[in-house]
Amino acid sequence: MTMTVGVLALQGDFAEHIRVLSSIGVRSLEVRSVEDLTKADRLILPGGESTVMAKLLFQSGLGQAISDRFSRGELPIYATCAGAILVSREVQDGSVSTLGLLDITTQRNAYGRQSHSFRTALSVRGIQTPVQASFIRAPHITRVGEGVSVLANYDESPVLVQARNIIAGTFHTEVTGDPSVHKLFVV
Numbered sequence: 001m002t003m004t005v006g007v008l009a010l011q012g013d014f015a016e017h018i019r020v021l022s023s024i025g026v027r028s029l030e031v032r033s034v035e036d037l038t039k040a041d042r043l044i045l046p047g048g049e050s051t052v053m054a055k056l057l058f059q060s061g062l063g064q065a066i067s068d069r070f071s072r073g074e075l076p077i078y079a080t081c082a083g084a085i086l087v088s089r090e091v092q093d094g095s096v097s098t099l100g101l102l103d104i105t106t107q108r109n110a111y112g113r114q115s116h117s118f119r120t121a122l123s124v125r126g127i128q129t130p131v132q133a134s135f136i137r138a139p140h141i142t143r144v145g146e147g148v149s150v151l152a153n154y155d156e157s158p159v160l161v162q163a164r165n166i167i168a169g170t171f172h173t174e175v176t177g178d179p180s181v182h183k184l185f186v187v
């Protein structure tokens with residue numbers, strides 16, 4: 001059976017993720033309810049506003065459903081930016097309730113006012129060519145727990161990390177249209 005990648009579509013840039021997935025021939029599905037989630041084999045948590053997404057996740061029961069399937073090993077996750085905040089075990093200032101699926105600490109809006117947003121080419125472990133990455137009011141990953149490996153750094157800080165069944169990045173490739181991290185996720 002062909003794989004379907006669910007993209008959490010409560011808020012944020014889910015449409016861009018769906019565009020990248022379709023550019024590499026992967027079937028996708030917008031996930032807004034627990035019912036939608038049952039049809040997804042993998043899940044992308046997009047960028048957006050983590051406080052808003054957290055509220056909607058917990059209100060809809062989707063947060064619990066995602067945690068349950070993930071902890072049973074049934075739902076590989078790729079989380080970007082606000083998504084990375086949502087999966088982190090801990091948020092530095094405690095401003096967001098998270099799913100706590102990945103043992104990292106994140107700090108929101110960590111790049112300061114001057115450089116809310118910038119683009120750069122990153123070297124990523126497991127990907128041959130530089131990845132076109134866009135940082136948009138991005139968080140920092142300030143702590144990486146045991147069993148979490150770093151796939152890419154920027155300015156000596158981790159920006160893409162991986163543990164069993166989960167990848168989290170502080171940057172967006174769906175807005176630059178670079179499909180390489182999505183390919184890494186779906187192999």
Ligand code: GLN
Pocket residue numbers: 046047048049050051080081082083085108109136137138139
């Ligand atoms: N600053 C946003 C937050 O804290 C994340 C930004 C993004 O996802 N591009 O939720």
